[in-house]
Amino acid sequence: MREARGNTRELVLDAALASFGTAGYDGTSLDDLAAGLGIRKQTILYHFVSKRRLLDAVVDRCTGELTAALEHVLSEARAVSTSDWDRVEAMVRVVFRIALEKPVLLGLLREVSRPGSPGAARLRTHLEPLMARARRWMEDEMAAGRMRRTDAQLLLLSAYSTVVGVATEIEVLRAAGVGPTLRPVVQRRAELLRFLRSSLDLSA
Amino acid sequence: MREARGNTRELVLDAALASFGTAGYDGTSLDDLAAGLGIRKQTILYHFVSKRRLLDAVVDRCTGELTAALEHVLSEARAVSTSDWDRVEAMVRVVFRIALEKPVLLGLLREVSRPGSPGAARLRTHLEPLMARARRWMEDEMAAGRMRRTDAQLLLLSAYSTVVGVATEIEVLRAAGVGPTLRPVVQRRAELLRFLRSSLDLSA
């Protein structure tokens, strides 16, 4: 029996992302995952050797998407505008857009960023270059006197967790029945930007 | 065979808190939990009927501790000072102190606050009265013109998630090897207070 595809891998990745992001890694069974796809568990194992490697593959794809989106918006912003603040704002916007369009991705991030979680290490190795790059940028800005001088690493981690926190909050709101209204999201984004701006103390 | 105690229940609760907070609910097995205590799993089930109820008990105790600490600091602050802002600040301080002293508690909160997690409902029922109370207070403040008029529920949820986010961040820092230095924590707390102050727009 050979179905239409070639895309089974992708389908499995999608389903795995959804399940890992909502039920968690331990809360996901290969049998359930397969059943949801009308497939047998052995098929999953054929494509991804083990459950652990399936998680790795999911993390790889997601961080890939994320960094690609960030790269894209960065290069675009660099082409159009000269202001550093515009670039920061663009990045925040893209993170929020992702959070709205693909909420499961936030769930996965939450699941996999727990210290001690399988895949936490992998996430870190993927995010490390981004962090390093941002840190270098901030240190340059500080050296040039365009940014208030503080601990770049700390501020960066703080900004990261705040952005992710706010984005996650959207999910909480949705779960609390606040509904798909866009207003609170926009409001929160504005507040966050204000906060970041004062933290960074950028001369716009 | 009867050992020295009567405190087995408490020991199990402690261990369960630690395991649920780090490995998660699904990632915790009663056998491992028992083995860590030099005990058989059936003893755990004797005290807490089922794994699910064990989680409930852990959540109950933790939210109990938390609300007790908040109540305490609130009543104390009310006795000593007259300023609303002092009370807010005192509450933030107590949350940070808890986060530093009992980091596992944050882990549990993180685990159990995931939408769809078992015990999420229970957490909500425990936190609801606190939230309602805070909302009433904020609405009073707004009515009296001492606070900028916005969506109280939204602002509250935002403040909650920010506080918890920052407190959790301490754990992330610790995991990243930033060490038990107090400086970043104090710095973050100061930033957070500044942020809350501007959000609330309290006339101190």
Next chain:
DNA sequence: CAGGCTCTCTACCAGATGGTCAGGATCAGG
């Protein structure tokens, strides 16, 4: 001492879990 209560244990179970193995179906190329 008898009998009950509290606490912990051994023994056991049915179901689910991740994973292995061998084989069946389909297709491309020689």
Next chain:
DNA sequence: CCTGATCCTGACCATCTGGTAGAGAGCCTG
């Protein structure tokens, strides 16, 4: 038409899971 590669599956397995049944040990009370 044969062969090998790709993709998928049924049968099977060892292990672990939460949970049950029952017994025995220490303790208190009548």
